[in-house]
Amino acid sequence: MDVTIFSDTEQLSRSAADYIVHTAREAIAAHGQFTLALSGGSTPKKLYGLLASEPYRDQIDWSKVEIFWSDERCVSPDDPESNYRMANEVMLSKLPIPAEHIHRTPADQSDRDAASLAYTQEMKRAFGTDDVPQFDLIQLGMGPEGHTASLFPHQGSLREQQRLVMPVSVPKPPPDRLTFTPRLINAASHILFLVTGAEKDEAVAAVLEGEQQPDEYPAQIVHPSRGEVTWMLDKAAAGKLRKQK
C-alpha cells in the first residue's frame, strides 16, 4: 500500500491526475481499453476538472475509456445529489468519450434489485467477461465514519459474497443507493483513495494504523487480491497519523 500526503487539494488532485494518466496509458497499451470506476462526493471534483483540461486531457485516448461509478444515489441524473451529474458536468461532457462508454448507474429505476443486476450485466458486457470484472482502476473516497463507495459501518453489504452491485439504505442522505460490493472492488488492478479534510483525520488513522475492524471502518475491507492500493491524503486528513510519511 502506498500513502502520500499533500499540502492541499490542488497538489493532491494534480498527483491523482498524473496517476490516472499513467494507469490509463498502461492499461490501453496492455489490453486496448481503460476501465475506470469513479466515486461520488465532493473530493474528486477538482481532479475531474483537471482531467478535462490541458495538459491532462490530451494524454489519454478517451475513445478507449469505459466509465462506471462505484456507487450512486437513487436520484434522477439531473439531481444535485447525483454522482453522475457532478462527473458529467465537470469532466465527461468535455471529453471525447463515446456516449456508449459512459455507463451511468441506473439508480433512478424504482426496482433497485433489477437495476443492480442490469448494471452488473452491462459491466460484464463492457468487459467481455462472465466472471467478476477486473477494473483497471477504481477511484474511491472515504467518509468521516470510514465508509467507502456506499459501504457503511455494520451493514450487510460488507458481508455480501455473491452480488457485485447491490442496493443499500445508508445513514447519510440521500439514503437509497446502489454500491459496488467488496467482491467487485477487491478484484480491481488499482484502487486510488482520495481523502481530504480534518473531519476525516480519525477515520484515516484508524483505517491505516489501527487494528483490522472492517465492520467499524469499511474502507479497511479494500484489499484487492491481485491489485495495488494507493492513498492520497491532504495534510488535514493525515493529521492524526502517527507516521507522517
Ligand SMILES: O=C1O[C@H](COP(=O)(O)O)[C@@H](O)[C@H](O)[C@H]1O
Ligand atoms: O456519499 C459518498 O461519500 C463518499 C465521500 O464523499 P466526500 O464528499 O467526502 O468526498 C464518496 O466517496 C461516495 O462515492 C459518496 O457517494
